[in-house]
Amino acid sequence: MKAAFTRFVVRQPLGAAGAVVVLVLIAVALFAPILAPHGPKDAAFAPYVAPGREFPMGTDQLGRDLLSRVIWGARLSLYVGVVSVVFGITLGSVWGAVTGYLGGAADAGSQRVVDSLMALPPIILALSLMAALGQSVDNVILALVILLTPTAARTIRSVALGVAANPFIEAAQATGASQTRIIFRHLIPNCMASYIVLVTTNISYAIVVEASLSFIGAGAPPDEPSWGGMLTAGIQALETAPWMVFFPGLAISLAVFGLNLLGDSIRDLTDPRLRGGLG
Amino acid sequence: MSTYILHRLLLFIPTLFGASILIFVLMRLVPGDIAEILVYQTGSEASAVQQKQIQQIRRELGLDRPVVTQYLDWIGGAVRGDFGQSYVQRRPVIDILKERFPRSMELAALTLVIAIVWAVPLGVVSAVRQNGPLDYLARLISLSGLSLPLFFTGALILYGLVRFFRWLPPLEFVAFTENPVENLKQLIWPALAQAYYISAPITRLTRSQMLEVIRQDYVRTARAKGLAERAVIYRHALRNSLLPVVTFIGWWGGRLLGGLVIMEMIFVVPGMGSALIQAVSQRDYPAVQAMIFVMALVFLIVNLAVDLLYAWLDPRIRYA
Numbered sequence A: 001m002k003a004a005f006t007r008f009v010v011r012q013p014l015g016a017a018g019a020v021v022v023l024v025l026i027a028v029a030l031f032a033p034i035l036a037p038h039g040p041k042d043a044a045f046a047p048y049v050a051p052g053r054e055f056p057m058g059t060d061q062l063g064r065d066l067l068s069r070v071i072w073g074a075r076l077s078l079y080v081g082v083v084s085v086v087f088g089i090t091l092g093s094v095w096g097a098v099t100g101y102l103g104g105a106a107d108a109g110s111q112r113v114v115d116s117l118m119a120l121p122p123i124i125l126a127l128s129l130m131a132a133l134g135q136s137v138d139n140v141i142l143a144l145v146i147l148l149t150p151t152a153a154r155t156i157r158s159v160a161l162g163v164a165a166n167p168f169i170e171a172a173q174a175t176g177a178s179q180t181r182i183i184f185r186h187l188i189p190n191c192m193a194s195y196i197v198l199v200t201t202n203i204s205y206a207i208v209v210e211a212s213l214s215f216i217g218a219g220a221p222p223d224e225p226s227w228g229g230m231l232t233a234g235i236q237a238l239e240t241a242p243w244m245v246f247f248p249g250l251a252i253s254l255a256v257f258g259l260n261l262l263g264d265s266i267r268d269l270t271d272p273r274l275r276g277g278l279g
Numbered sequence B: 001m002s003t004y005i006l007h008r009l010l011l012f013i014p015t016l017f018g019a020s021i022l023i024f025v026l027m028r029l030v031p032g033d034i035a036e037i038l039v040y041q042t043g044s045e046a047s048a049v050q051q052k053q054i055q056q057i058r059r060e061l062g063l064d065r066p067v068v069t070q071y072l073d074w075i076g077g078a079v080r081g082d083f084g085q086s087y088v089q090r091r092p093v094i095d096i097l098k099e100r101f102p103r104s105m106e107l108a109a110l111t112l113v114i115a116i117v118w119a120v121p122l123g124v125v126s127a128v129r130q131n132g133p134l135d136y137l138a139r140l141i142s143l144s145g146l147s148l149p150l151f152f153t154g155a156l157i158l159y160g161l162v163r164f165f166r167w168l169p170p171l172e173f174v175a176f177t178e179n180p181v182e183n184l185k186q187l188i189w190p191a192l193a194q195a196y197y198i199s200a201p202i203t204r205l206t207r208s209q210m211l212e213v214i215r216q217d218y219v220r221t222a223r224a225k226g227l228a229e230r231a232v233i234y235r236h237a238l239r240n241s242l243l244p245v246v247t248f249i250g251w252w253g254g255r256l257l258g259g260l261v262i263m264e265m266i267f268v269v270p271g272m273g274s275a276l277i278q279a280v281s282q283r284d285y286p287a288v289q290a291m292i293f294v295m296a297l298v299f300l301i302v303n304l305a306v307d308l309l310y311a312w313l314d315p316r317i318r319y320a
Helices: A002-011 A013-030 A066-102 A104-118 A122-133 A137-164 A167-174 A179-216 A227-236 A243-270 B002-027 B034-040 B048-061 B067-079 B093-128 B133-147 B150-165 B180-213 B217-224 B229-266 B272-281 B285-313 B315-319
Strands: none
Touching: A002 A013, A002 A243, A013 A066, A013 A243, A066 A104, A066 A137, A066 A179, A066 A227, A066 A243, A104 A137, A104 B002, A122 A137, A122 A179, A122 B002, A122 B229, A122 B272, A122 B285, A137 A179, A167 A179, A179 A227, A179 A243, A179 B150, A179 B229, A227 A243, A227 B150, A243 B133, A243 B150, B002 B067, B002 B285, B034 B048, B067 B285, B093 B133, B093 B180, B093 B229, B093 B272, B093 B285, B133 B180, B150 B180, B150 B229, B180 B229, B217 B229, B229 B272, B229 B285, B272 B285
16 A cells, blocks of 8 residues: 555656645645634624735635635535546436447447537536536536536446457357446456546536536525635725635635646556556 | 438427427426516406406417417427517517527627637647647636636626726627628627637647647657648647547537627627516516527527537448
């Protein structure tokens, strides 16, 4: 375990740096109630107080402590990112693997559905879903699941087609294994590497989409501590309170940067051709 | 070649059809129905008058008819350029599109031009001087471009303009045909912010493609027969490495119209993106439906054009 850890740090220094950022992000999200000095929705102070001793990141237009909101924002971002990606990518992967293996009309039909879903620019698809579903954090997750499913279906389908061409699948068919057994015992376990890569690389994407939606005003309700929503409020007060733009923006950039570095190195590790490079 | 074109066209139609059904269904997922939302928006309790209003709106919008008929009506109109009436603006949706669409297209074109002019040469230089200081600088620039969310870059540029140049986004939009200078002054900043974002993956792709191509035998042959380095790079290597870059830029160009929503919002550009956000918040469904449809249509047309261009550039594709 310790040896594996050292090897990861030596081979993927950027990935290790990303992992540190991600661990900090997770810790902040988990311990938000302890770390945040005030409640994220407590409008208890003077508005537009500049960053200082009392409020390290200042206060916003309603007199809420920005530091507390940024800390709780980590929890919201990570929650939305992880839940939507796990559900969306899993659903899409099973869909892609099953239709890819069955082939024929099921496959062709499902590919057209994927095409149609991917024909809409992602932010627009999410925006229209939110318009239909109504604004709430859960609906952002639902919209993201719908956004991520077709991508995963397409990727895993092509992986599954490659796996299905292996002799061990043919052997399973020859021994009379049922299709369900072949798909879930032989096919899907062999697609796991790609599945893990999809999950790790899409969390940062989901976080950015959530923030973008909230930024547009179609994501989390305005009182929720979403980094994107905080930025919108900041832009409206750009001259009086620029800190309202800087801190949430910095938080999201750092989170995305860390997740990207970690995701990239996980991808490199699962692809032998890329092993040993420094990204 | 003609079989290939035919094949691509045959894929285009069902995809557009599927996307249109998707958009239509989405707009009907709204809890309750549009008529109720429109009437209750005013916030009072349900009354007999309102019940009557709801009935009337349903009839006006054709919501009392079967869904399939509604869809056929809508798509039939859409094909002829008739997207119905906007609930809020009380005018045909096509008029809104005619006003907003060219502005967003101009912004998108400007963005793409800036991104290509900046990103492709940067990628080439980065590859030719691999591991040199220029290469590291280029990679750093593109890595940071990948990590900064679009709305943060936009907000920072806006802050810089406001803070140091006392520049505020103009409230009135000036068309290019009216006053090109004023028009570009208005659009250059959102275009730069968006271009910075999309140039990052373009630079990285150009670099990796170039690195692959300059190790090919025919590049060595070109050098061996004594060609100038410039000719080797530009005539032989660059052309061949640009193929995937072209596809990628096309793919981005197609979805740019949607991505510009955020830039239009930050820099107060009255284009299609800001119209869409407005329509969504006002629950102006005919307008929302039409704008999303147009965006999907542009995306699919650009994709088709890129595929055909690709086949024209690379003979291996059309004969495969």
